[in-house]
Amino acid sequence: MSAVRQDAWSEEDDLVLAEVTLRHIREGSTQLTAFEEVGEKIGRTAAACGFRWNSCVRKKYEAAIQIAKAQRQKRSQYKKHAQVTMPSVSALGMLETNEVAVRTDGVSEESLSFDTVIRFLKQWKHAYQELARQAKGVEREMQELQEEADRLRRENERLSKQVNEVQTDYQVVNDDYKALIQIMDRARKLAFLVEEEDDNKSRFKMDANGNLERIE
Numbered sequence: 001m002s003a004v005r006q007d008a009w010s011e012e013d014d015l016v017l018a019e020v021t022l023r024h025i026r027e028g029s030t031q032l033t034a035f036e037e038v039g040e041k042i043g044r045t046a047a048a049c050g051f052r053w054n055s056c057v058r059k060k061y062e063a064a065i066q067i068a069k070a071q072r073q074k075r076s077q078y079k080k081h082a083q084v085t086m087p088s089v090s091a092l093g094m095l096e097t098n099e100v101a102v103r104t105d106g107v108s109e110e111s112l113s114f115d116t117v118i119r120f121l122k123q124w125k126h127a128y129q130e131l132a133r134q135a136k137g138v139e140r141e142m143q144e145l146q147e148e149a150d151r152l153r154r155e156n157e158r159l160s161k162q163v164n165e166v167q168t169d170y171q172v173v174n175d176d177y178k179a180l181i182q183i184m185d186r187a188r189k190l191a192f193l194v195e196e197e198d199d200n201k202s203r204f205k206m207d208a209n210g211n212l213e214r215i216e
Contacts, residue, residue: 004121005043011160013042017049022061022149026068028075063152067145078138 017038026035035049042049058065 009052009056012053013044014060016041016066018057018061021053021057022064022068025065026075028072060156061152067149067152070088071142071145074138078134119191132181194216 009214020038020041021034024031024037031050031053032046035053036048038044038049039046
């Protein structure tokens with residue numbers, strides 16, 4: 001059992017949490033399963049991962065979440081369509097039923113069975129080609145969505161870097177401002193002391209006899 005970490009979440013932890021959770025959303029899995037997987041990878045509890053996702057990380061990946069949900073819907077639609085268009089064994093049974101009607105017209109059982117197999121194989125080939133075409137379309141759309149998700153992730157990293165730079169610049173300006181305030185405060189105190197010294201200096205004047213006398 002991995003140790004439960006108590007330290008702060010790092011950018012790497014958040015990135016692992018986002019990538020794993022988005023993958024589970026895209027594959028139609030539950031977020032709880034994703035949190036458990038992340039917990040095993042980074043040594044945290046599933047509850048801690050869930051709280052971190054809902055309180056912080058999810059807000060940064062709203063666009064990627066929508067893309068993952070779209071990919072999940074495409075997968076679901078593809079599976080449903082494959083089930084509908086896939087030729088079933090019942091199709092061969094229907095052809096064999098028609099065989100009975102044709103047999104009454106004098107066609108041999110051997111030739112009729114051969115024709116039935118040919119028609120069935122042609123239908124299967126057509127269905128396979130259609131499924132292959134749809135699969136390529138789905139793969140192309142998934143590739144485009146994945147590229148868009150990568151672009152959004154890079155954009156998020158770029159914006160996060162800009163935010164960090166702005167915060168650093170703000171800290172520098174704030175420190176300079178505090179230093180300026182301290183200088184101005186010292187200058188005011190110094191000017192006040194000079195004025196007090198000037199006021200405390202003794203003043204003299206000369207009397208009529210040419211003697212200096214102190215002025216109070």
